[in-house]
Amino acid sequence: MAEETPRKSAEELKKIFDLTGKVAVVTGAGGTLGHALAKGLAAFGADVACWDIKTDIMEDVVADIKGLGRKATSSGVDVTDDATVKAAMEGVIKDFGKVNIMVTVAGSAGNRQPAETFDIDEWQKVMNINVRGTLLCAKYAGAEYIKQGGGGKVITIGSVRGFLGHPGGYAAYGTSKGAVHLLTKQLATEWAKHKINVNAIAPSIFWTPLTQQIKNDPEMVKIFMARIPMGRAAELDDFVGPCVFLASSASDYVTGLILSVDGGAVAG
Numbered sequence: 001m002a003e004e005t006p007r008k009s010a011e012e013l014k015k016i017f018d019l020t021g022k023v024a025v026v027t028g029a030g031g032t033l034g035h036a037l038a039k040g041l042a043a044f045g046a047d048v049a050c051w052d053i054k055t056d057i058m059e060d061v062v063a064d065i066k067g068l069g070r071k072a073t074s075s076g077v078d079v080t081d082d083a084t085v086k087a088a089m090e091g092v093i094k095d096f097g098k099v100n101i102m103v104t105v106a107g108s109a110g111n112r113q114p115a116e117t118f119d120i121d122e123w124q125k126v127m128n129i130n131v132r133g134t135l136l137c138a139k140y141a142g143a144e145y146i147k148q149g150g151g152g153k154v155i156t157i158g159s160v161r162g163f164l165g166h167p168g169g170y171a172a173y174g175t176s177k178g179a180v181h182l183l184t185k186q187l188a189t190e191w192a193k194h195k196i197n198v199n200a201i202a203p204s205i206f207w208t209p210l211t212q213q214i215k216n217d218p219e220m221v222k223i224f225m226a227r228i229p230m231g232r233a234a235e236l237d238d239f240v241g242p243c244v245f246l247a248s249s250a251s252d253y254v255t256g257l258i259l260s261v262d263g264g265a266v267a268g
């Protein structure tokens, strides 16, 4: 007879999204999505270290997290700089004693341009922030998780543009997000033996400084909305549930997933 697997009680099941006692790092935390996710993780109990290259935009997110009764710190971190990310992770361990969740939100769309005249330095800048930056943050989180004896969550931010081409000048951004998706699967595969979950959230579009160029152009907005079956841009809170799921024990058997949160954009 098959051995019976121990099952959780109803009371235990109700706690599978609870992040009490967990320490999260959120990069790009001063930005639009970073702020929303840092606050969402804190609402479910996590303490949060906020990282952003701009040190002057993290006051509000830190205040929001502290307002929820959680611990918060902020650090100026350029995610493309190896030594800076390493030192920032050492700072997290010093301040919080451990790390359990890394959410790599810092990103840039750069200037969208036609492929035939794409400025290669601009292309490299986008690749550096989105791909190199994601790897460096995941790398130092993963190293700590392994040192801590295994377990831990990495959540990267991909994009619908990492799955599908677009007529609007995405040779840098789309390529970088495609790379983030594969990097996510690669890290998931390498670190599964350490019980580290690595998953991505792939949004379609939501209105932030990063998409202002599109929002300013009604024709472009029309093209984007026509490609989203739900016919609307995302609201920030649409991403909180998926992020908490991937940060919590509810997703312990989920790894290497690129979770589209896109109103059906990649469904067809």
Ligand SMILES: NC(=O)c1ccc[n+]([C@@H]2O[C@H](COP(=O)([O-])OP(=O)(O)OC[C@H]3O[C@@H](n4cnc5c(N)ncnc54)[C@H](O)[C@@H]3O)[C@@H](O)[C@H]2O)c1
Pocket (backbone or CB within 6 Å): 027, 028, 029, 030, 031, 032, 033, 034, 051, 052, 053, 054, 077, 078, 079, 080, 104, 105, 106, 107, 108, 109, 129, 133, 157, 158, 159, 160, 202, 203, 204, 205, 206, 207, 208, 209, 210, 211
């Ligand atoms: N806005 C959208 O429609 C959309 C769609 C798909 C994916 N995304 C992704 O969501 C993430 C967040 O974007 P957002 O729309 O909230 O933009 P945002 O501009 O509001 O936030 C981006 C943040 O990243 C920070 N950042 C940039 N370069 C950095 C660096 N080198 N080191 C550290 N921090 C750096 C910025 O200072 C900013 O606070 C990005 O990865 C973006 O690619 C956005």
